[in-house]
Every structure is written in structure tokens, then in C-alpha cells.
Amino acid sequence: MDWNVPVSARDGTVLRVNVFRPDDDGRHPVLLCAHPYGKDDLPVHHPTRRGYRPSPQYHLMRSAPVTHSAWTSWESPDPAYWTARGYVVVNADLRGWGTSDGVPDVLSDQEGRDVHDLVEWAAGQPWSTGRVGMTGVSYLAISQWAGAATRPPHLSAICPWEGFTDFYRDFARPGGILETGFLTVWGTVTKRRSGGSVDLVTQAHARATADEWYESRNRDLEAIDVPALVCGSFSDHNLHSRGSFEGFRRIGSSEKWLYTHRGPKWAVYYGHDALRAQARFFDHFLAGHDTGIQHEPPVRLEIREDRGTIAEVRHVASWPPPGTRWLTLVGRAGDRPATGTLQEPAGDLTGRQDECVTLPARRGTASFTYRFERDTAVVGPMVATVHLSVAGARDFPVLVGIRKFRHGREVPFEGSFGFTGDLVTHGMLLASHRAVDPERSLPYLPFHAHTDPEPLAEGQRVRLRIGLLPSATLFRAGEELRMDVRGRWFHSRDPLHGQFPAGYRTRAAGTATLYLGTTTDCTLEIPILPSV
Numbered sequence: 001m002d003w004n005v006p007v008s009a010r011d012g013t014v015l016r017v018n019v020f021r022p023d024d025d026g027r028h029p030v031l032l033c034a035h036p037y038g039k040d041d042l043p044v045h046h047p048t049r050r051g052y053r054p055s056p057q058y059h060l061m062r063s064a065p066v067t068h069s070a071w072t073s074w075e076s077p078d079p080a081y082w083t084a085r086g087y088v089v090v091n092a093d094l095r096g097w098g099t100s101d102g103v104p105d106v107l108s109d110q111e112g113r114d115v116h117d118l119v120e121w122a123a124g125q126p127w128s129t130g131r132v133g134m135t136g137v138s139y140l141a142i143s144q145w146a147g148a149a150t151r152p153p154h155l156s157a158i159c160p161w162e163g164f165t166d167f168y169r170d171f172a173r174p175g176g177i178l179e180t181g182f183l184t185v186w187g188t189v190t191k192r193r194s195g196g197s198v199d200l201v202t203q204a205h206a207r208a209t210a211d212e213w214y215e216s217r218n219r220d221l222e223a224i225d226v227p228a229l230v231c232g233s234f235s236d237h238n239l240h241s242r243g244s245f246e247g248f249r250r251i252g253s254s255e256k257w258l259y260t261h262r263g264p265k266w267a268v269y270y271g272h273d274a275l276r277a278q279a280r281f282f283d284h285f286l287a288g289h290d291t292g293i294q295h296e297p298p299v300r301l302e303i304r305e306d307r308g309t310i311a312e313v314r315h316v317a318s319w320p321p322p323g324t325r326w327l328t329l330v331g332r333a334g335d336r337p338a339t340g341t342l343q344e345p346a347g348d349l350t351g352r353q354d355e356c357v358t359l360p361a362r363r364g365t366a367s368f369t370y371r372f373e374r375d376t377a378v379v380g381p382m383v384a385t386v387h388l389s390v391a392g393a394r395d396f397p398v399l400v401g402i403r404k405f406r407h408g409r410e411v412p413f414e415g416s417f418g419f420t421g422d423l424v425t426h427g428m429l430l431a432s433h434r435a436v437d438p439e440r441s442l443p444y445l446p447f448h449a450h451t452d453p454e455p456l457a458e459g460q461r462v463r464l465r466i467g468l469l470p471s472a473t474l475f476r477a478g479e480e481l482r483m484d485v486r487g488r489w490f491h492s493r494d495p496l497h498g499q500f501p502a503g504y505r506t507r508a509a510g511t512a513t514l515y516l517g518t519t520t521d522c523t524l525e526i527p528i529l530p531s532v
Helices: 079-084 109-123 139-148 167-172 182-193 200-206 241-250 265-269 272-285
Strands: 002-008 014-020 028-035 088-093 128-137 155-161 228-233 256-261 299-306 309-316 325-333 339-343 356-360 365-371 376-391 397-406 409-411 425-430 462-475 480-486 511-515 522-528
Touching: 002 109, 014 079, 014 109, 028 109, 028 139, 079 088, 088 109, 109 128, 109 139, 128 139, 128 265, 128 272, 139 155, 155 272, 167 241, 182 200, 228 241, 228 265, 228 272, 241 256, 241 462, 256 272, 265 272, 299 376, 325 365, 356 365, 365 522, 376 397, 376 425, 376 480, 397 462, 425 462
Parallel strands: 028 088, 028 128, 128 155, 155 228, 228 256, 256 299, 299 462, 339 365
Antiparallel strands: 002 014, 014 088, 299 309, 325 339, 325 522, 356 511, 365 480, 376 462, 376 511, 376 522, 397 409, 397 425, 397 480
16 A cells, blocks of 8 residues: 555646555556545544444435445545455545645546546556556546546546536536535535635526536536446436436447446445446456456346335346337326326327316425336336416426335335435426427437526416436336426435435425326326336
């Protein structure tokens, strides 16, 4: 172990790294991670108990049990595991963080250049074969997007494990709605640790549209051309899910794999199945072994029945899976107020305008239910379309949530920040941000520009097309899918029972009217996975 090794960036700034090497004089492939969290923030030896105390953040985020060695900093690769497999692990403090010199920042272009320089330094060391890979979770995945986009000559493979790629749409303002929970927590800690020089919270509060400040914090994904193993989970919808799947779709790499799951974030990354997938990937592209990874479909698809039950793990050729059938369900009013059904289209309802549901901003929820007649795997992103008007306000935040019910009781799933009562999936959109960019949209993924809001006139009827985040769920015959439409977030911030720290500033006012009269007024498009 070599601690605080100095590395000079191209402008002379000294970055510092910890190096963990196999105990021999040989050359080895390198795994690099780089982040602002402090490479020396390691588990602390417990004075009265055997072993080490892991980071308190695992408890704050209500994580499932995590197992890694005492040399593993927050969300980084475990040196004990990887050195035993013949790899060198380099854990780097990014510029201005930890023990590295310079002015701290986050999500910057400078970060990509520094990662580039770290890769090339590691490739030239006497203990290195010259083949360098990157791995790590969350920000340690985001820094991989940044570094890989600069195309370091000796970067041979990356494994971004759950990392957003669009700061505005994935995290700060999904659907144009300000995130006020984790952004506040993470932004406040970042500001304090940077001595006040990094203030994301103030900027995000002040910037309601996707302007140049947000765009400058996104990376050029199409420029990435190295082999990649991307983790896109269905259990991090409030932070990384959208960006991870978009990263996999958009990177220019000809060799790329997608590992999906709906388990606890860190327990999966350090768990047996995921480590086996990572080892097969790196052993092939860094160590030069034929692990068979290139001879199987590139997408690992995990389908769950509920939080703890994996119904199936399947390997498929693409995302969304080949042969996916998109079923459009039509929302119809029910016998009780604010309730209704989702039905497969039957007959021509064109011209009918006699059904509607009112939705008070602060307390209303409109629910539409569909019952499955046979076992059905719903796998992929969904799209909800609603027509509405608003009285008493010029805007309205529309949040759409998909729930699963079994015998009349809701079935919970793993969610962001260790929350164990999550929905199947959700999506959100401010009505004033409804404009869709057709050139950047896909049939199953509407892309909203978020640049020129269009406030609603009193009673003006508008159409919203809302993308719902990817999921993979098995519905048994007789089970129900319920679509909830409302003007506020679905869970409380109660740290014991709610989804702390997630939260969104909806500030909904007035009353929305949802129109249900035709086959196009209120719909939900769901992806049906074909049977094997």
C-alpha cells in the first residue's frame, strides 16, 4: 500500500492517490476510481468489537448489510478483492478534495481532464501493464463518464455502476420539478467540505430551466468508445436510474453490457453476483482472458415479483428487450370520484367528452386500475399521456406513479436511499414544461427541452406526455397495476417510515381536470416482455 502518492496533472496541480498492489514485483492491470469523497475516509477500527465499523452513511441510507474490506472508501472498489485477483487499485482524490491540491468543483470539464491524466499516469508506472480500467458507484461512476469522454489512450474499460448523466433531468429538476431532499443534503455537505466554493443548491434553486449551467455539467456520452459494463438499476429511480440507462444507450462503445437489478445499491455492487460479472468483464478487457463474456447476450435482465423475490434472470440482446410489445391502456372513469380503470382499447370513442376527473392540487389523487388475466412481465420504460386543464393556477405539477397490488394489498419494492416501500416506477412533469423535442425523443422516451416554459391560461386544455422510469416487474394472473396521478410526491420524508431524504418542490395550486372521454385522452403505454 502506497499512501498519498503525488500525481501531477497537465497544468502542474498535484493530485494524490492511494495505491494497493499485489505483493510481488510483477506488472498488473489497474483499476482506478476518482471522487470528491476522500480516499482516506476508510472504515474505522471498532475499539470494543471485533472488526471495523463501516461508514455511517450506510446507516443513514438504511442500507442492507454490506461486506468489504477495511481499505475500501465510500462507494469505491475493494482493494482486498481486486488485488487478490491480480489487479492494482488506485483510489484518487479529485482536484481540491481530500489531500489533492487545487480548487474543488463537481461535475466539471476539469474533472474529465484530471481523470484522463490519472489514467495515463497509472499506465506508465512500473507495476502497471499499461491497461487501465475504472469502476465505482454513483459519483465514482459519474467521474468515469467524464474521463472516458476525453478518450485517454490507455483507458481500456469502464464500469460505471449507477451514475446519472443529465444533472437537470436525472436529479436536480426531473420534469422541471425541483428536488429538495437529497440535493439539499448532498449539496450542503459538498458546500461545507469545499469551504463554500461549491454551491449547487443555490444555483439549482435559482435556475428553473435547462440552461448552459446545467448543460456544462453533462458529459459527451457519444464520445465514449471504450468497452463498458454499465449498471442500470430499477431501485434508484430518484437519482441514477434514468441516467444509467441513457448512458448505456448513448455511449459510442461498440462493446457494451448492461447489468440490471432491483436490489439495494451497495449490497449488490459488493455482492457475489455483481462481483462475478465485474470480474468477467475486467478479466477479459484488462487481463486478456477469454471469460466468455463476448459470447452471450449483453443485457442481464432481472425481473422481480416484489422487493425480495427475483422471478427470473434472463440475458437478452438489447434494451428494451427484443420483441417487446407495447400495450396501450386507456383510462376510464369509475363509479367513485377520482377512481377509474385502465382498459385495453375497445370501440371508437372519438368525440366523446363526457368523462373527466377533478384533481385538487394539495390532496387529490386520481387512480386507474388494470387487472392482469395471465402472468405478465412488464419490462422497460412506460409512457403516460394525460389531457388536462387547470383552474386557479397557471401551472400544475403532474406526478404519475405505478403501483402493484396483490389481493388488495400494495406490493412494495426497493427504492432510492434504502427505502423499502417504493412504487414500481414513476414519472413527473410540470405542465408548463410540456414541450417535447421530437428529434431527441424515442417512441417510449419523450424528451422535454425544459427551456421555454408555457404557463397555462385559465381552463386551457393541454396534452402532457410523461416518461416513466425503467422497471422490470412480474404481475401474476389476478394481480393489479394501478396508475396514480397527483400533484405532489408519493411518500413522506419521515426518516423512519418515509423516503428520507427524497423530496420535491411541487407547490401545486388550484384544481386540475383530467379528461377521459376518448381513446387518446388518458393512456398508459406498458412494455410487455415476450415469453421465452
